């Protein structure tokens with residue numbers, strides 16, 4: 265099969281590699297689409313532990329072979345699978361499988377979705393980590409299940425009060441999904457900040473009350489002006505930026521909530537923050553990572569019902585051979601979500 269290998273910062277190579285076999289107890293699938301995630305972009309730009317591997321985790325695929333002993337799946341089923349976790353540690357038992365102590369160490373390492381074929385691990389099938397996707401959802405739209413599930417997880421960490429003012433730093437697909445969900449939560453004033461005008465223009469259709477270009481305007485001054493000196497009730501960092509993390513604390517009003525949704529590159533996670541703001545303003549700063557199966561089911565339902573306009577968010581589709589172009593598009597600000605179709 266053809267597959268895209270992440271060879272190191274700035275290098276993705278599409279080449280032939282032996283077809284995977286159907287694992288006993290698992291599934292063999294043909295990838296319909298796999299979208300480029302911000303974390304893939306971060307790996308592409310700054311490197312990551314996934315060097316040498318086929319990456320891509322926003323995958324939707326069709327079952328072409330069912331492994332020995334598998335029940336409940338048949339050839340032709342469309343599936344997406346979430347990360348395998350142990351089910352035994354205290355976090356899994358509490359339903360927070362995204363924080364599993366054995367995450368990434370149990371069930372085998374899944375192959376990424378930037379490939380023609382992809383095995384679904386027996387541990388995913390047996391552990392109930394596979395979501396069945398109805399036939400009428402376009403594959404590129406279904407790739408939003410994973411990022412939307414993560415955004416649902418992030419917003420579950422916040423306490424929502426009707427009319428809360430919300431600022432989101434980063435107007436990429438994740439920022440826009442946060443905006444859509446924040447409005448559904450009953451947000452009051454919404455502010456979207458980005459450094460690229462093209463991105464802000466693409467985001468305008470999703471109805472934020474204010475669009476700010478952080479390279480020309482000071483988002484801290486502007487949000488205080490918008491809220492008449494109060495500051496924002498909720499600030500969500502949806503971009504890979506230490507500066508944005510520092511600004512988020514400054515934009516928050518008293519008793520404000522700050523969600524660090526996006527991580528920083530593994531090589532440079534240290535940031536200088538004014539922690540006096542947390543102290544004197546009684547801020548609540550929370551993190552969020554990944555998502556759990558329950559949130560995948562909820563995300564699928566939202567996409568199915570059209571609560572999230574997937575067609576407006578997935579703006580581009582490229583072939584597997586053109587994946588590098590897809591990464592450039594995603595990075596440029598000219599695209600929102602870019603789906604790769606083998």
Ligand SMILES: [Zn+2]
Nearest residue numbers: 301322410411
């Ligand atoms: Zn993702």
Ligand SMILES: [Zn+2]
Nearest residue numbers: 350353356364
């Ligand atoms: Zn666990």
